[in-house]
Amino acid sequence: MPDVGSLAPTFTLPDMRGNQVSLEQFRGQKVVLYFYPKDDTPGCTKEACSFRDAHGAYQEKGIVVLGVSLDDEASHRAFAEKYQLPFTLLADTSHTVSEAYGVYGEQEWQGKKFMGLARKTFLIDEQGVIVKIFDKVNVEAHSQEVLEAFGLAG
Template identity: 45%
Template sequence: MTSLIEGDKAPSFSAKDQNGKKISLADYKGKKLVIFFYPQDMTPTCTVQACNLRDNFALLMKHGLEVIGISPDSTESHKKFETRHQLPFPLLADTDRKIIDKYGVWGEKQLYGRKYMGLHRTTFIVDEKGKIMKIILKPKSKQHAEEIIAALAAG
């Protein structure tokens, strides 16, 4: 799992979103940012998580939060995911796992007793100065926005 801790400087990154636009952490300087790492577009749990953030996007923005999703999927896959579910935030394609590795969210997983390597669903809340305020390990997909707001309220 991630070796990053709250208070660490968020690792810088730059990648293309679903529209081919290059987005970097520096673009969000002076803003609070939610970076949610998820395993794969169109899968049931990832869809529930992304749609929860979509449905609560106005609430998150009201709390001064911007949102970015990152997965190892391609920009084309992200575009289909965004279009199918009307997602209002950028989805960054990290096909070479450079960002995923910087944030330490790739590792061994287990499903039905089978071990394999994959992305650990993890969310980072980054403050206006680029420091990690909160790390949510294993977010609850159906209540993810509520988890983020509660984490902010808890300080």
């Protein structure tokens, strides 16, 4: 798993419209790369909506928000449309990017073990360097925490 101070692993993934999106295309901008378990589930919806509600602040500061899960493009499209998410969701159906970031592995939910994603966020600076990693995410307050970490809130 990459650490703070290391270069963020590069990748190219399809977004919810089938466009190929590469981390490299955002060089020169700050990037919030957040991994979440599943589209349209309670915690993931709260997290996505917190980013949606603060989207103006991110745009104003030139910060790109990218959400990544194992869901496919159609699932992402439905999720984004249902909640009017103004940022890009990326489909990591083969979990190669999730593995590169160390977020894919055995998870446990309601006593059941399965292979899936851990909820984790990486803040990446203009040079592609990871400047902060959120291992524990409060889904409702996360967007505000991210803005504060970038020194842009309140």
